[in-house]
Structure formats: C-alpha cells, structure tokens
Amino acid sequence: MKRLLLALLLGGAAQALPAHAQPTPLQSYPDRPIRLIVASAAGGASDILARSVGQKLAEAWGQPVVVDPRPGANGNVAALAAARAPADGYTLMMGTIGVMAVNPAIYRDVGYDPARDFDPVARLVSFSNILVVNPSLPVRSQAEFIAHVRAHPGLGYGSPGNGGSPHLGMLVFARMAGIQMEHIPYRGAALALNDIIAGNLASAFSDPLATLPHIRAGLVRPLAVSGTRRLAALPEVPTVAEAGIPGYEVVGWLGIVAPHGTPRPIVQKLNTALNGVMAEPEMVQRLTAQGAEIVTGTPEGFGGYIRGEIARWAQITREAGIRAE
Numbered sequence: 001m002k003r004l005l006l007a008l009l010l011g012g013a014a015q016a017l018p019a020h021a022q023p024t025p026l027q028s029y030p031d032r033p034i035r036l037i038v039a040s041a042a043g044g045a046s047d048i049l050a051r052s053v054g055q056k057l058a059e060a061w062g063q064p065v066v067v068d069p070r071p072g073a074n075g076n077v078a079a080l081a082a083a084r085a086p087a088d089g090y091t092l093m094m095g096t097i098g099v100m101a102v103n104p105a106i107y108r109d110v111g112y113d114p115a116r117d118f119d120p121v122a123r124l125v126s127f128s129n130i131l132v133v134n135p136s137l138p139v140r141s142q143a144e145f146i147a148h149v150r151a152h153p154g155l156g157y158g159s160p161g162n163g164g165s166p167h168l169g170m171l172v173f174a175r176m177a178g179i180q181m182e183h184i185p186y187r188g189a190a191l192a193l194n195d196i197i198a199g200n201l202a203s204a205f206s207d208p209l210a211t212l213p214h215i216r217a218g219l220v221r222p223l224a225v226s227g228t229r230r231l232a233a234l235p236e237v238p239t240v241a242e243a244g245i246p247g248y249e250v251v252g253w254l255g256i257v258a259p260h261g262t263p264r265p266i267v268q269k270l271n272t273a274l275n276g277v278m279a280e281p282e283m284v285q286r287l288t289a290q291g292a293e294i295v296t297g298t299p300e301g302f303g304g305y306i307r308g309e310i311a312r313w314a315q316i317t318r319e320a321g322i323r324a325e
Contacts, residue, residue, distance in 0.1 A: 039075030043190030128227030158192030165252035208291025
C-alpha cells in the first residue's frame with residue numbers, strides 16, 4: 001500500500017512540473033515536416049530556390065522541408081492553398097511578385113488578399129529577367145529584335161502564366177518599344193525555354209536561375225536584362241535601358257510568407273534561420289553565379305516592400321490597361 005501511494009505521489013509530481021520546465025511550441029518548433037508551397041512547376045526560379053533553401057533548413061533542424069508545387073492561375077492556386085492552411089508554421093509559401101503584388105491588380109477576384117491573408121517572413125532574392133531568343137532568329141541585339149518584331153507583328157513570346165515578372169516585363173517592353181507581340185502562357189519557365197530551344201517560340205523574358213545554363217550551352221541567345229544593372233554572370237549583356245529603352249526596369253523577387261496569424265515567435269525563428277541560410281558562403285556563391293541578388297532583412301522590412309510593390313504594380317497595370325487573359 002505504501003509503495004502504491006508513493007508511486008501515485010511521484011506520478012503526480014511529474015505531471016505538475018513547473019511551467020518553465022515544459023517545452024513551448026517555439027522551443028519544439030519544428031517537430032514535424034514543413035510544407036513549402038511553390039506557385040510554379042519544376043524548373044523555375046521559385047522551385048529551384050525552394051529546394052535549395054528547404055535542404056538547408058532540413059539539415060539545420062533535422063526535419064524535412066517538403067516542396068509542394070501548385071502551378072495554375074499564375075500562382076492563385078498555390079496562394080489559396082497556403083492562405084487556407086493552419087497558421088502554425090508548418091505551411092509556408094514561396095511568395096513571388098505575381099502572387100503577392102500583381103495578381104490582385106489584374107484578376108477580377110483572386111480569392112485572397114496578399115496583405116491580409118499572409119504574414120511576411122523573409123525576403124530572399126531579387127533578379128533581373130533575361131530577354132532571350134532562339135539562336136536561329138536573325139537578331140543579335142535588342143535593337144535588331146525590335147526591328148524584327150516590327151517587320152513581323154504578333155510574333156510570339158512565352159512566360160510562366162499571366163502576371164509574373166516575365167509576362168509583365170515583356171508587356172512593358174513592348175509598350176515602351178512600340179511593338180506588338182502575342183503572349184503564349186506556359187505552366188512553367190522551363191517549358192517556355194524548351195519551346196524556344198526547339199524553335200517553336202521566338203522569345204521570352206526568363207529568370208536567370210532557369211535560363212543561364214541554356215545560355216552557357218548556346219541553346220538560347222541573350223539580348224538584354226530587365227533590371228538597372230548588368231548581371232555579374234552576364235557582364236557582356238546590356239540592360240534594356242542601356243540598349244535603347246531609357247527608364248525601363250522590371251525585376252522579379254522571391255520571399256517566404258506564412259498564413260496570417262502564424263505565431264510571432266515562429267515567424268521570427270524562421271526569419272533568423274532563413275537569413276542565416278542566405279548568408280552561407282556556398283549559397284551566396286551559387287545564387288550569384290545563377291544571376292540572383294540576395295536580399296535579406298526583417299519580416300517588417302519585407303512587409304513594407306510587399307506593400308510598396310502592390311501599390312506600384314496597381315498603378316502600372318492600370319495605366320497600361322493590363323488584365324489577366
């Protein structure tokens with residue numbers, strides 16, 4: 001009887017551990033796999049970066065980071081899946097300029113509000129897109145390309161869906177150059193590049209992470225880059241502005257967001273971990289070689305950047321009369 005009473009007392013004491021001795025959700029996070037939703041098919045910038053970052057986080061935390069591609073409707077499919085997921089830190093999304101800034105301006109109803117339904121976690125990279133053509137196209141410069149399109153109005157260009165930086169980059173380019181082109185949407189950047197290589201598509205603005213290997217292999221020809229600076233990986237290729245369209249600038253960016261209401265300590269823990277991953281020398285070297293510029297900071301800084309992009313692209317798309325096709 002005494003032994004039974006002692007066992008009961010000890011059991012009760014074990015259950016009555018002081019609160020500070022109990023693991024908190026933050027201390028135990030993550031204790032199961034994390035899902036990272038990507039709004040594009042395999043082979044695009046979002047997918048490439050998600051897999052690189054996911055691998056680094058998995059190595060650091062001992063929990064898998066499962067990349068979940070959800071292509072469709074220029075990222076709206078992915079955004080809706082992420083916005084409706086539990087806000088517990090175990091579902092994240094790779095946010096893009098299209099999903100987070102452009103879609104609400106060009107679609108009648110995307111079904112989500114990027115500022116209301118997501119919490120910014122960490123901005124990761126920005127990048128210029130590269131204007132590329134099939135090497136058989138008789139153009140070797142931006143000026144020759146514009147002249148060729150004027151002689152062949154309606155020439156096709158591709159992009160992964162509607163409203164992303166490659167699509168908008170060409171729309172703004174055509175508008176400023178005074179040319180007419182036909183947009184052909186694809187389910188991913190790799191598919192558009194494959195058609196350029198095969199000679200089935202004339203041109204595209206394409207992200208450097210997916211495009212540089214094909215440029216180095218001589219499978220596509222670069223004519224210009226969309227940002228304000230030349231790419232370190234392609235120093236011989238001018239910017240669009242340098243090549244004859246002053247004031248042109250369209251850049252893409254990627255960053256991690258979480259469903260709104262994700263606990264603040266978890267957001268901060270993710271931000272710290274992601275900033276650390278992006279600062280690793282191997283990651284810096286790899287992404288720089290792939291044409292990306294690493295841009296890190298606080299969740300608040302990323303949130304302010306997103307709000308600025310929403311306002312900027314609302315004005316650009318309104319003035320240009322751009323609507324989703």
